Amino acid sequence: MPPSLATWITLPLVGALIGYATNWLAVKMIFRPIRPVRVLGVRVQGLMGKRQGDLARSIGKVVGGHLVGHDDVVRSFAKVDFDRLLGDVLERGMAPKVQELRSLPLIGGFLTEERVAGLKASLVQGILQHKELVLERLETAVEEGLDVRALVAEKVAAFPVEKLESLVLEVASRELRAIEVLGGVLGGLIGLGQVFLLWALA
Numbered sequence: 001m002p003p004s005l006a007t008w009i010t011l012p013l014v015g016a017l018i019g020y021a022t023n024w025l026a027v028k029m030i031f032r033p034i035r036p037v038r039v040l041g042v043r044v045q046g047l048m049g050k051r052q053g054d055l056a057r058s059i060g061k062v063v064g065g066h067l068v069g070h071d072d073v074v075r076s077f078a079k080v081d082f083d084r085l086l087g088d089v090l091e092r093g094m095a096p097k098v099q100e101l102r103s104l105p106l107i108g109g110f111l112t113e114e115r116v117a118g119l120k121a122s123l124v125q126g127i128l129q130h131k132e133l134v135l136e137r138l139e140t141a142v143e144e145g146l147d148v149r150a151l152v153a154e155k156v157a158a159f160p161v162e163k164l165e166s167l168v169l170e171v172a173s174r175e176l177r178a179i180e181v182l183g184g185v186l187g188g189l190i191g192l193g194q195v196f197l198l199w200a201l202a
Helices: 007-027 050-067 070-077 083-102 115-126 131-146 150-156 162-201
Strands: 037-039 040-044
Touching: 007 162, 050 150, 070 131, 083 115, 115 131
Parallel strands: none
Antiparallel strands: 037 040
């Protein structure tokens, strides 16, 4: 006896629903539940929450070992406008002392705007003559004080899973939705295949 029309409709529909629901649940369980819960005595937790520490170490290893290194940080210093930077620092550092000295009867008259500006320019020029030494000391300080792997791992490990979920969904919501729909399509095709099998065996 060949399958009835109800069978042709029901089996593919049930397969599609099962496939869609399974993939929907799988996508949700990447993040949810964020904190472990007990379901029928079994401890259940989303993949990100459960493996966040391992994920953080892996990302730190990749970023620190392959993407960003001490050399990259040091090279970025070469792009810094040291002339402007030192000028701003000296301006802020010297301003209070210059104001204090200007209030003195004898010295204040000599600290004109032109003399202060000339002094600042001379200091900046003197430091810039040793720019290579400054960069070398910065490189040493970065190598000793900056562990990119540990820093990235620490940041990722401390990042709230809820925010991580929203970021992933913001970027990949269309792809995740496609996975859910694909599960429904495959489930429907499997159900249709079962009907054909029943028909062949009838």
